[in-house]
Amino acid sequence: MKIDVLTLFPEMFEGVFSSSILGKARDKGIVELNTVNFRNYANNKHNTVDDYPYGGGGGMVLKPEPIFGAVEDLPFVADAEGVPVKPRVILLCPQGETFTQKKAEELSTEQHLVFICGHYEGYDERIRQYLVTDELSVGDYVLTGGELPAMVVIDSVVRLLPGVLGNEMSAVTDSFSTGLLEYPHYTRPAKFRDWEVPDMLLSGHHENVRKWRARESLIRTLERRPDLLEGREFSKQEKAWLAEWEKEKAAKAKQAE
Structure with missing residues (x-):
């Protein structure tokens, strides 16, 4: 170019x-x-x-x-x-x-x-x-x-041109590239000041990690940029994740009372 x-x-x-x-x-x-x-x-x-x-x-x-x-x-x-x-x-x-x-x-x-x-x-x-x-x-x-x-x-x-980024997947999974904000990232150490990396990311189970990231990406977008979800047709899995998140949110609110 x-x-x-x-x-x-x-x-x-x-x-x-x-x-x-x-x-x-x-x-x-x-x-x-x-x-x-x-x-x-x-x-x-x-x-x-x-x-x-x-x-x-x-x-x-x-x-x-x-x-x-x-x-x-x-x-x-x-x-x-x-x-x-x-x-x-x-x-x-x-x-x-x-x-x-x-x-x-x-x-x-x-x-x-x-x-x-x-x-x-x-x-x-x-x-x-x-x-x-x-x-x-x-x-x-x-x-x-x-x-x-x-x-x-x-x-x-x-940065989107072929060969520019060291990892070609970096651009594919960026925030907004999928229509959603990017999922949370963690690196070493696994425990820092009593704050621990989610167990799922340490499991080594690639498919479960992929699902965890997809769910977190969806929830983060809903919390921070709900406008990006307007008109989106949610999959069956995404609807299930949103229902789980609503239950989790309600449980946390009840604990805080």
Whole structure:
């Protein structure tokens, strides 16, 4: 995969792109990570990339020329037959679709992604209308620019690429990948300050461990993110686990009285 990031602050990505999982994926040649300072594509002697909004109002708006020029100057990835592949051009903005694991999985199948990191009051609307393929938001809050959201999305996408993680099952069992939050994890020591690892995880019985994890994943989701279960069709086993959990919860409440 090739990933290009259009930004006014390419230095912000130097540490992120060279460290941890992203750095290893880059070193292995699994992903090509590039930054482009779109100020270099400004068409005026002062290299200005923003201007006052038509109609008045506070703040400045990013001009279309530098953004279009930077994207159109990018070398596109070619398919097996040598035909250039049109990239997904992603705008990071609060108005965009909320980024999810499902979206990360979708983007991980692409060959070329381009991220546009904005600043100031916003973008000239023609960038949205005629250049961008996706608009993404990482949450219902506002940041000073699109660099941090771009880093979040890129990290989430790259870790899904084959060969990036040491254990390929890690991404498959992550929270949200199954529609549920992930089950609890434990490691050595088996007993720490009188807190013990559940016996089931020490049993060595793989099928029972799998069932325990599935049940805990379901219960944790119900307790912490019940919205994720809306519209879910529960299996017979899941219904039984939920009934058990209700009984356990009622017993604990009675003991607390």
